[in-house]
Amino acid sequence: MFNFRCIKKSLQYLKFLFFLLIENTFCLFSRPKKYYAGEIVLIxxxxxxxxxxxxxKLAPLGVTLVLxxxxxxxxxxxxxxxxxNGANRVFVYHCDxxxxxDVYEQADKVKKEVGDVSILINNAGVVIGKRFxxxxxxxxxxxxxxxxxxxxWTYKAFVPAMIAANHGHLVSIASCAGLCGGSQIADYCASKFAAIGFAESIDMEMRxxxxxxxxxxxxxxFVINTGMFDGVKSKWxxxxxxxxxxxVAERIVSAVRQNQEILFIPRIIYVLYFLKCFLPVKAIVLLFDYFGVLDCMNTFKGRPKKE
Ligand SMILES: NC(=O)c1ccc[n+]([C@@H]2O[C@H](COP(=O)([O-])OP(=O)(O)OC[C@H]3O[C@@H](n4cnc5c(N)ncnc54)[C@H](O)[C@@H]3O)[C@@H](O)[C@H]2O)c1
Structure with missing residues (x-):
């Protein structure tokens, strides 16, 4: 016996999902933008x-910066x-x-000296670039x-005040390496998969x-020309x-402004990630080989060590 109400509801969900997928991939409709002025941003x-x-990028927008x-x-x-660039309030801390x-100690200092952080950007990152x-x-x-x-630890330190105010933004600078495993980058991929899972889970908790x-x-x-992945080249x-x-920084600032939950750069990553969800592994390996992603770490040099 068909349950028509259930089928109708499922179709509504599917329609909604399809709409979200298209909207997220192509950014068809601009979302309402929030203002940065007055926010305390820790990077x-x-x-x-x-x-x-x-x-x-944030400096001219009236924020307090904590570095x-x-x-x-x-x-x-x-x-x-x-x-x-126009920042009036900038606070610099040495934090490992x-x-x-050290994270808890510096967080206490920030709360006393600056105030409650309202935008937390977890960006610090390292890579080894060797076979596991x-x-x-x-x-x-x-x-x-x-x-x-x-x-x-940064969430433990700063999220309670965000919850109390029901106001805040948690930004996780992860990587494409958190969406798909890669050769000579196993620990890095694992750390980024974990960072994504963690950020996604806390987002669910907030909801x-x-x-x-x-x-x-x-x-x-994908790879950014900052020096961290020096030597890695794209085949296409x-x-x-x-x-x-x-x-990349411009895209991040604008994604936060529009409360965009997930940002893949460049856009083709949305397509590759979508394909990865249902193509057989052998097809994915072929695809990645075609794009030169399989062995792109062979030429990795990384950031030269400072003397
Ligand atoms: N560069 C890329 O190709 C690329 C691609 C995708 C994602 N990412 C991610 O973007 C983020 C920024 O990368 P980037 O390219 O600007 O790298 P970067 O090496 O230029 O900057 C990383 C910064 O993190 C700091 N850092 C390292 N260890 C730290 C620690 N223990 N405590 C505090 N700070 C520490 C470094 O001193 C450095 O200033 C990282 O999380 C990285 O994994 C980078």
Whole structure:
């Protein structure tokens, strides 16, 4: 016996899902934009690359910037450039995000000296770039501590105030490597898969707690020209280009402004991810081989170590 009400409801859900898929992939309709003015934004890993570029994009928008990094020189320079770009309030802290005690200690300082963080951008990241069996245990631990565990501790430190105010935004700078495994990047992929799972889960918790004022944006970019993945080249740069850091930062700032939950850059990643969900593994391997993603880490050099 058919249950027509159930079928009708399912069709409505399917229609809604289809609509969301198309809307998210092609950004057909612009979402309402929120203002940054007055927000306290904390960026981890702000001394270089994407962290710095996001700070510079936010600088003229009336926010208070809190910059966390272990690279003090780089962070001072980000602060200087942000002030040059119009930021009035910039606070710089030395924080080793891989160390839970340091995260809690610096978070307490921020709460006392600056106030409650309302936009948290977990951006600090590290990569080894070796085959898993050649990766020293201490560096594997570091990858997980910086790329994943730091997100746990920063959420513990700053989310309670967001829940109390029912206002806030949690930004997880993950990676395409968190959507699909890759050779010579196992620990990094694992850390990014975990970061995505964590951010997605807390977003669900906020929804079930009816704290929908606390938003989440998960960012999954392909390779960006910051130095972190130096040497890695795209086989088809027109289809899968290495990204410009300033462009990525612009997309992140605009995604947060529009409360966009997931951001894949470039857009072709939406298509590849969609295909990965249902194509057989052999077909995916062929596809990735075609795009040169399978062995792109063979030429990895990474950021040169500072003397
Ligand atoms: N560069 C890429 O191709 C790429 C692609 C996708 C995702 N991502 C992600 O984007 C984020 C930013 O990457 P990026 O390209 O700007 O890298 P980057 O190396 O330029 O910057 C990373 C920053 O994190 C800081 N950092 C490292 N360990 C830290 C620690 N323990 N505590 C505090 N800060 C620490 C570094 O000092 C540096 O300033 C990372 O999470 C990275 O995984 C990068």
């Amino acid at each position: 981890t890993g702000s001394a270089n690359g994407i962290g710095r570029q996001v700070a510079l 966390w990094d272990i690279d003090d020189e780089g962070n001072k320079e980000t602060s200087r450039l942000a002030q040059q 995000c891989s160390n839970r005690e 069996l050649d990766s020293p245990d201490s560096l594997v631990d570091k990858t997980m501590a910086v790329n994943t565990m730091a997100h746990f 079930t707690l009816k704290k929908t004022g606390v938003k989440t944006t998960i960012v999954c970019p 740069p027109r289809v899968l280009p290495s990204l410009d850091p300033e462009y």
